[in-house]
Amino acid sequence: MSANWFYAPDSQQLGPVSAGQLVQLAAAGTIQPDTLIWKEGLANWVKARQVLGLVDAPAEAGEMVDDPEITRARQPQAPASVQPSANPTWPGQTPAAPIPYSGPQTGYGPGSAPPPNYLVWAILSTIFCCWPLGIPAIVFAAQVNSKFQAGNYAEALQASQKAKLWCWISFGVGLPVTILIVLAQVAMR
Amino acid sequence: MTARSPNPPPIPRTWCRRRIGLLGLAAVALGAAAVYLHRHDPSVPGSALPECLLHRATGLYCPGCGSTRALHELLHGQWRSAAGHNLLLAAALPAVAILLARTTWRYARGLPADPAPSRLPARWLWGLFAAVMVFWIARNLPGPPFSSLAP
Numbered sequence: 001m002s003a004n005w006f007y008a009p010d011s012q013q014l015g016p017v018s019a020g021q022l023v024q025l026a027a028a029g030t031i032q033p034d035t036l037i038w039k040e041g042l043a044n045w046v047k048a049r050q051v052l053g054l055v056d057a058p059a060e061a062g063e064m065v066d067d068p069e070i071t072r073a074r075q076p077q078a079p080a081s082v083q084p085s086a087n088p089t090w091p092g093q094t095p096a097a098p099i100p101y102s103g104p105q106t107g108y109g110p111g112s113a114p115p116p117n118y119l120v121w122a123i124l125s126t127i128f129c130c131w132p133l134g135i136p137a138i139v140f141a142a143q144v145n146s147k148f149q150a151g152n153y154a155e156a157l158q159a160s161q162k163a164k165l166w167c168w169i170s171f172g173v174g175l176p177v178t179i180l181i182v183l184a185q186v187a188m189r
Numbered sequence: 190m191t192a193r194s195p196n197p198p199p200i201p202r203t204w205c206r207r208r209i210g211l212l213g214l215a216a217v218a219l220g221a222a223a224v225y226l227h228r229h230d231p232s233v234p235g236s237a238l239p240e241c242l243l244h245r246a247t248g249l250y251c252p253g254c255g256s257t258r259a260l261h262e263l264l265h266g267q268w269r270s271a272a273g274h275n276l277l278l279a280a281a282l283p284a285v286a287i288l289l290a291r292t293t294w295r296y297a298r299g300l301p302a303d304p305a306p307s308r309l310p311a312r313w314l315w316g317l318f319a320a321v322m323v324f325w326i327a328r329n330l331p332g333p334p335f336s337s338l339a340p
Contacts, residue, residue, distance in 0.1 A: 006197045009301055013197060034205065034299040038197045045200055116302030119314065120288040126321060127278050127285075132243060132251045135321060141306070142314035149311050160307075178239045186237050 008036045008045065009113070019069035026055050033057035039067070115153075115160035117144035121167040129174030137166035205299040212297055227264040231257045252277055252325045255340025274340045277324050 005022045006015035009030055017025070025031045026048060033055045036045040042065065049057040052066040053074050119141045126134030140163035147156035231238040243251040255274035262271040263282075272279035291303050328338035 008200045013200060032299075032301065036200055044198055113301065113304040114307035116304075117307045117314075118302075119306040119309075120285060120292055123281055123285055123317075124289075127253045127256050127275070127281065129253060132253075132325070135252070135318070138314070138318050138321060142311060142318055144307055145309060145311035145314050148307060174242065177242060181242075181245075182237055182239045185239075 004039050006038045007031055007048075008038075018073075019067070020073040023054065023070065023073040031055065114148040115144055115157045116164075117141040117160060118163045118167050121171070122163060125167055125170035125174065129170050129178075133166065133170035133174065137163050137170060140166060204297060208299065209297050212293060223264060226257070226261050229261075231261055250325075250328050250339055252321050252328075254328075258340060273337070276338060277321065 003016040003018045003021070005017050005019060006013055007017070007022065007025065007030075008014065009032070022031065022037065031037065031048050031054070033047065033049040035048045037048055037051065037054075038045045046063065046065055047060070048055045049059050050062065050064055051070060052064060054070055117140075118137060122134050122137035122141050124134075126132070126138060140159045143159035144156050144163060147153075147159055226238070229236060229238060238257050241251055241254045243249055244254055253275070256278045259271040259274040259278045262268075262274060263279075268279065288303070288306060291305065295301075295303050324338065327335045328340075330336075
């Protein structure tokens with residue numbers, strides 16, 4: 001299996017990668033249903049959702065791509081020692097663009113995009129939710145940048161998830177409570 | 190064999206129709222809120238506009254206190270008065286507007302989260318955190334230099 005797939009998660013062309021790596025990137029969330037992918041032979045870029053079995057999302061009307069490489073790579077992966085056809089490395093083959101892959105829960109590695117830090121939502125919830133719960137979100141946003149810039153992707157990703165959580169808490173608690181109070185004020189007039 | 194693939198065609202730019210619909214709804218809601226806020230002054234007693242939860246519960250000002258009044262003033266073009274209600278909001282608004290515009294654009298285009306805020310120097314974000322904390326403490330202190338920061 002050669003590395004002949006390109007993907008463009010960020011309007012920026014990345015790859016080539018093998019079909020196995022492509023499937024891993026889709027499992028890791030780097031490739032989303034609407035991420036554009038391309039391989040030689042396709043007339044144009046297609047959304048990942050148009051490729052049979054690549055992402056769990058309904059396809060849109062139009063061209064579908066049924067690629068045997070993808071289907072093969074989708075088979076449950078055996079342990080590395082008895083790895084069958086999933087992602088073989090042939091002698092003398094060097095992966096054209098090695099994708100650092102550290103587990104199914106991360107999609108990040110050197111050279112890839114940094115984890116989102118949700119800074120906009122942290123600031124907005126600090127200013128507008130009337131509720132100082134946005135401040136932990138700012139702290140975790142800053143941690144995302146610190147860790148990512150120090151080269152620590154796993155911890156940057158953890159901080160990213162915490163930043164997201166605190167933004168949800170801040171908006172999810174602050175807004176409904178505020179709306180309830182407004183409704184109560186209006187009702188009591 | 191080294192993978193010597195031909196160059197892919199240029200990446201087409203696409204719009205996500207469902208996301209644009211959601212953005213349209215958000216724009217209508219924001220527009221309605223802006224019209225209401227333009228017509229109603231939150232500092233008038235009996236205003237239906239909400240009071241800060243922290244201030245209601247504890248009497249303390251939070252870093253966001255005064256933001257409704259500040260926005261009301263901004264909608265009337267009164268920057269100075271807005272900064273008097275919430276300096277943090279007036280100072281942060283231009284940067285927030287740029288980041289929010291980028292986020293909206295990328296959402297409409299179906300792109301992943303904006304990587305730019307994560308690439309800002311970490312020092313800036315720690316500085317922002319420090320500024321928020323100093324602002325929070327200072328606006329609760331009594332006396333002339335600090336009381337001007339209160340909403």
